Amino acid sequence: MKQFRVVETSCETLRFLKMNLLPTKSEKEPIAADNIVLHSNDEGSRAKSIGKDSQVLKKGPWTSAEDAILVEYVKKHGEGNWNAVQKNSGLFRCGKSCRLRWANHLKPNLKKGAFTMEEEEMIVKLHAKMGNKWAKMATFLPGRTDNEIKNYWNTRKKRHQRAGLPLYPHNICFQASDENQQTQIVSCVAQQHSGILQGNSFDIPGTGFENLNNGHGDLSYASSFPDHSVSSMICHEYESPDYGYMDKVNHVKQVDAGCDATFYSGPPSVSQFLIEPPGQLTFGLHYPYDPDPNFKDLATFGGEIPGRHAFPIDKFSASRPLSGAVKLELPSLQCTETDDSSWTVCHSTPTFEAVNAYVESSPTTVSLQPEAISPWSSGLLDALLHEAQVLSSSKRYSSLKCSSSVITHNEMVECSDLNISETECEDYNGPTYPLGHSATSVLNECTPPVCGSLSHGFPPFKDIPGSQNTFAVAEHLSTPNMEEKNMSSHPDFYRPDALLGSDWLEEGSQVAKDNSVLSDAVTTTLMGHDFCIEHKIVPAGTSSDLVRGTKLESHSRGKIPDVSQMPELP
DNA sequence: AAAGCCAACAACCGCCCCTTC
DNA sequence: AGAAGGGGCGGTTGTTGGCTT
Numbered sequence: 001m002k003q004f005r006v007v008e009t010s011c012e013t014l015r016f017l018k019m020n021l022l023p024t025k026s027e028k029e030p031i032a033a034d035n036i037v038l039h040s041n042d043e044g045s046r047a048k049s050i051g052k053d054s055q056v057l058k059k060g061p062w063t064s065a066e067d068a069i070l071v072e073y074v075k076k077h078g079e080g081n082w083n084a085v086q087k088n089s090g091l092f093r094c095g096k097s098c099r100l101r102w103a104n105h106l107k108p109n110l111k112k113g114a115f116t117m118e119e120e121e122m123i124v125k126l127h128a129k130m131g132n133k134w135a136k137m138a139t140f141l142p143g144r145t146d147n148e149i150k151n152y153w154n155t156r157k158k159r160h161q162r163a164g165l166p167l168y169p170h171n172i173c174f175q176a177s178d179e180n181q182q183t184q185i186v187s188c189v190a191q192q193h194s195g196i197l198q199g200n201s202f203d204i205p206g207t208g209f210e211n212l213n214n215g216h217g218d219l220s221y222a223s224s225f226p227d228h229s230v231s232s233m234i235c236h237e238y239e240s241p242d243y244g245y246m247d248k249v250n251h252v253k254q255v256d257a258g259c260d261a262t263f264y265s266g267p268p269s270v271s272q273f274l275i276e277p278p279g280q281l282t283f284g285l286h287y288p289y290d291p292d293p294n295f296k297d298l299a300t301f302g303g304e305i306p307g308r309h310a311f312p313i314d315k316f317s318a319s320r321p322l323s324g325a326v327k328l329e330l331p332s333l334q335c336t337e338t339d340d341s342s343w344t345v346c347h348s349t350p351t352f353e354a355v356n357a358y359v360e361s362s363p364t365t366v367s368l369q370p371e372a373i374s375p376w377s378s379g380l381l382d383a384l385l386h387e388a389q390v391l392s393s394s395k396r397y398s399s400l401k402c403s404s405s406v407i408t409h410n411e412m413v414e415c416s417d418l419n420i421s422e423t424e425c426e427d428y429n430g431p432t433y434p435l436g437h438s439a440t441s442v443l444n445e446c447t448p449p450v451c452g453s454l455s456h457g458f459p460p461f462k463d464i465p466g467s468q469n470t471f472a473v474a475e476h477l478s479t480p481n482m483e484e485k486n487m488s489s490h491p492d493f494y495r496p497d498a499l500l501g502s503d504w505l506e507e508g509s510q511v512a513k514d515n516s517v518l519s520d521a522v523t524t525t526l527m528g529h530d531f532c533i534e535h536k537i538v539p540a541g542t543s544s545d546l547v548r549g550t551k552l553e554s555h556s557r558g559k560i561p562d563v564s565q566m567p568e569l570p
Numbered sequence: 571a572a573a574g575c576c577a578a579c580a581a582c583c584g585c586c587c588c589t590t591c
Numbered sequence: 592a593g594a595a596g597g598g599g600c601g602g603t604t605g606t607t608g609g610c611t612t
Contacts, residue, residue: 155577
């Protein structure tokens with residue numbers, strides 16, 4: 001028998017009291033605190049406890065009268081010294097109870113009501129980073145209490161576990177336990193907080209499963225890689241840009257989605273488990289719903305802040321062939337992460353749920369088999385349709401087709417985004433780009449995108465400082481129209497020198513950006529500052545590397561925020 | 571209409587850390 | 592240095608209301 005369980009012997013009394021005296025959510029009329037006396041035969045009853053001064057301390061739900069007393073007391077004396085509350089206010093509550101009541105319910109500026117989508121995203125991200133550090137997490141969610149977050153998470157956890165779903169979206173950033181990586185989550189969180197993640201890809205490369213180590217037993221998104229040992233994942237850290245979503249999906253296909261726990265059988269210490277290979281450069285939280293179709297055209301967004309990059313550039317090695325299959329088999333789910341825009345579908349895609357749905361269905365029919373699609377997937381089709389409409393009407397994609405054997409970078413995007421057909425998409429991964437062929441290399445082999453001559457005379461990129469040979473950018477990068485465009489003046493383009501402050505783009509570096517991406521610059525708020533953030537992958541020509549043009553500038557374009565001067569997140 | 575299930579919420583407990591003496 | 596107290600945190604349980612069967 002649980003100690004505080006009000007037992008049946010007083011059941012009738014309790015029922016009466018509950019119905020007549022105790023406030024409920026709908027009945028919040030003030031009731032004198034001393035009117036509430038819950039009876040219990042149990043000495044350790046939840047209804048009351050004995051204080052140090054032998055006073056009977058009340059337990060259970062707080063009444064409006066008690067709340068009023070507490071509020072009044074805190075107004076007068078401020079927070080803290082909670083044990084004094086009981087002594088001085090006449091409240092028959094222990095200090096702890098008072099503190100809790102105040103912190104969770106009475107404190108001003110508390111947000112009430114359901115979590116917003118952004119908050120939910122934030123929680124997921126934060127949990128991936130911190131584990132069950134509710135109080136810490138609460139500092140990132142103004143107006144929310146640790147208890148709320150905890151409750152939300154536990155509920156979510158239960159729900160997902162029951163449904164056999166992963167707790168995390170497939171490529172959510174997992175953070176290392178190393179505190180010095182705090183800035184990584186900062187950038188991640190801040191962007192999420194700003195709403196930029198409203199369906200956008202975003203991830204924190206180079207992060208690890210902290211919460212995998214502390215044995216929380218949560219069903220991690222790591223289940224996306226059920227047959228990938230942790231160690232092998234570590235080995236691939238920052239390595240294979242071609243270790244893309246499709247790989248994950250394939251793994252998912254191979255192992256039932258319910259085998260989430262298998263991941264946890266890996267080595268206990270996983271501090272740097274990279275969910276999404278940096279080569280993807282599509283740091284994405286592929287959130288299962290996309291409330292804002294307007295975001296769908298946005299290209300990849302980077303979480304990087306100049307000077308505070310989420311991953312060290314020097315760890316960005318050349319691609320390495322994967323042994324696993326790369327075949328695109330999930331038309332409706334695919335997210336070729338080598339693609340800079342692929343998230344446009346992914347973010348609106350029910351991720352793992354949809355993967356599950358796919359697993360349960362025929363690979364060739366999954367995307368259009370309603371019965372094979374999870375509830376969230378219903379939005380997927382809409383999203384895809386919308387995406388198709390958007391893309392088809394977009395100038396940026398006007399010249400693209402997915403059927404050519406020599407495809408462009410953006411073509412890949414379009415293909416994967418629109419899920420035109422498995423066959424078509426296989427062009428990228430099948431005969432043309434066989435297994436083991438780096439997706440990055442695929443990109444490199446792709447004709448650069450659109451909008452201009454393929455061999456436009458764009459000046460060569462410089463090697464990125466500190467990148468050794470890993471970020472050498474191909475000289476024949478043919479990002480179009482870069483010379484014609486005055487990037488400094490174009491409202492949607494950034495001056496190359498705007499990347500100063502980036503620790504991997506030196507002064508004067510040319511920043512390859514193509515129209516399609518730059519026009520997708522988004523204003524967001526990061527730690528109280530308004531920013532435009534743009535993120536772009538640039539095929540690096542003959543090298544097997546990608547270079548990323550990351551831009552983050554203040555809202556007043558041209559001014560680069562000094563991140564070091566920005567206020568720290570709580 | 572009743573029962574069961576579930577989600578959301580509220581509250582408490584035990585443990586731990588920090589500060590003070 | 593060590594004990595005591597205050598406070599914070601995470602885990603857990605209980606309650607309530609809505610929905611489904």
